[in-house]
Amino acid sequence: LDNPFKENAAMLVIQRAEDDLMLPIYDFYNHRNGDYLNTVNERINKERGQVDFKVYAASDIHEGEEINSSYNMCAGCGGRADNYGTPEIFMDYGFVEMYPQRWIFKEQDFYFDLSEKKNESGELTGDIELTWFKDGRPQSSHRRRVSVRFFVHQIVRIEGLKQLEHAKRKQVPEIQHAVPEYEWKKIWEYSDAMVDAMKRAIGANGESPGAGVADEDEGDDEDVCYEGDESCDASARTWETLPKYDNLDDESDDEFYEEAPY
Incomplete structure (x- = not known):
């Protein structure tokens, strides 16, 4: 227009x-x-x-x-309740919703809410609680591990990109900034929220992204709340440092590769 x-x-x-x-x-x-x-x-x-x-x-x-x-x-x-969360709200309305937040990672089959935890008196404790949807994670431990590795890669990529872009922006006079300051801050506010959500999902999932995981994990759901379970009073596990580099050992996959014609 x-x-x-x-x-x-x-x-x-x-x-x-x-x-x-x-x-x-x-x-x-x-x-x-x-x-x-x-x-x-x-x-x-x-x-x-x-x-x-x-x-x-x-x-x-x-x-x-x-x-x-x-x-x-x-x-x-x-149907918005089941497939429309914090990322979609940011995309359509331009703001990062306050807690509670709903995170829907469809391709990874991870679905969960993040909310502020309250004590018995109803006062906020400052802690954030992760609640899985019913069937909010893949049933297969291998599929969960693949999803967790995806989250790790994205966290490393986004945090590295943020450092790079902030360094580049400081070298350019403000009048030459292609992205207005308000939009710039909103972009990184959203990226920080997404990184935080992925870290909490990794911690709550309780599986190492690098090591092999058995098909049936004992104690996998310890300290994890599920939607509708009013008796659950657990917070998401804290984020622990994860490897920042890929394992370069050969790994088999199910893809078929044709020989290149050159």
Whole structure:
């Protein structure tokens, strides 16, 4: 768009619209899930394209408390709850959601939530708890090990890239920066959150990314919480230093390689 006003209007619709509706006041509500989600909405489609949209308090909202909605866990969000998490929210809305966060690594078959842990009095302890989805990890220990190695490689790559890019940026005058400072900070805020999530997943998984793992692991689920298990009171295991270099020993795989024609 050549018109800045129209471009801004289009971005507001993408960021704040409730499907095809722009709703005064409601579009000021921020996104947050878990105990912080305190509204529920209801859409009623009527004749001739008319729509009633109602918003209710889902719990008592005290004076000064922020009113929150949800972009993926609302009553009308459909399948978003299962396949739309922190990365997708950042991609579509441009911010890293506060805890609780939902991380969905589809290709690695790792699905989990990160949330702030509370004590018996309901006060935040400062610790972060990882909760697996039901069937939130591959059943095969080999598949889990492959996924963990992927996470390790990405952590090393992203942390190295961050150091390199920050060093390069310091060498260029600010006026020549191709990426605005606000976007630059948001990019690395998201990358830091993703690295943290992968580290916690590795720790909670409890398997070494380099060593062979038996098909059935005893004690593999110790100190790990599963979704729906209210009796579980464990935090994700702490991140431990992992090897930063690949094992260069030959490893067999199931791929078929044709002889090169040259």
